[in-house]
Amino acid sequence: MKKFNSFEEAFKWTKKVIENGCISAEEIVAEQIYKDSNEFTYRETGAMYQSGANSNFKNGLITERTPYVRRRYYEGGKAGAGNRNAQPRWFEKTVAKYKKDYQNMAVKAIDMAKKG
Secondary structure (H helix, E strand, C coil): CCCCCCHHHHHHHHHHHHHHHHHHHHHHHHHHHHHHHCCCCCCCCCHHHHCCCCCCHHHCCCCCCCCCHHHHHHHCCCCCCCCCCCCCCHHHHHHHHHHHHHHHHHHHHHHHHHHC
16 A cells, blocks of 8 residues: 655645556557457448558547548448448447446556556
């Protein structure tokens, strides 16, 4: 158990853990959601999914950029279009399926921040 000499010291340590842990967790979880979303993403050519590889994971942002991504995301596409499991709103499907895993990843990242 960590001991503190003052409330201010405890507060600073807690703030550091929260900031570092959350930033780390946000990046780790966003990148994993992107990877896992391939399971439900339409991929006639794969370009739409691959366009998200350079997303701003550090800030928790996943961005897929193709001319048709918005339409596919909300309306779907041809059945089995390169992926039999493809579904509209694939990020929501991914998070619903792996929610517990993402929660565990976030907890581990925050725990690591406590140690560091």
